[in-house]
Amino acid sequence: MPTLVEIKQQELEQEVCNIYREVIATVPTASWHQRAVQVAAKTGLSPEGIKKILERNGICNPNKRISNGNR
Numbered sequence: 001m002p003t004l005v006e007i008k009q010q011e012l013e014q015e016v017c018n019i020y021r022e023v024i025a026t027v028p029t030a031s032w033h034q035r036a037v038q039v040a041a042k043t044g045l046s047p048e049g050i051k052k053i054l055e056r057n058g059i060c061n062p063n064k065r066i067s068n069g070n071r
Helices: 004-026 032-043 047-056
Strands: none
Touching: 004 032, 004 047, 032 047
16 A cells, blocks of 8 residues: 555656646647746746656657667
8 A cells, every 4th residue: 555655746746747738738849848847837846856757657858869869
């Protein structure tokens, strides 16, 4: 059974993902970093923290190159 901390962390991560989706809908041409900054402004978390949360939830930088050089 998950602890209260784990439940709250999952809720926070879900809220961050929802806000990120709202930002994409509002500003579809914004860069990955600009989107993270906007989500950070709404949540009070750091942009780097936002990026880590998004990546853990399957949302990643579309321009990030992987090790073999392909996107």
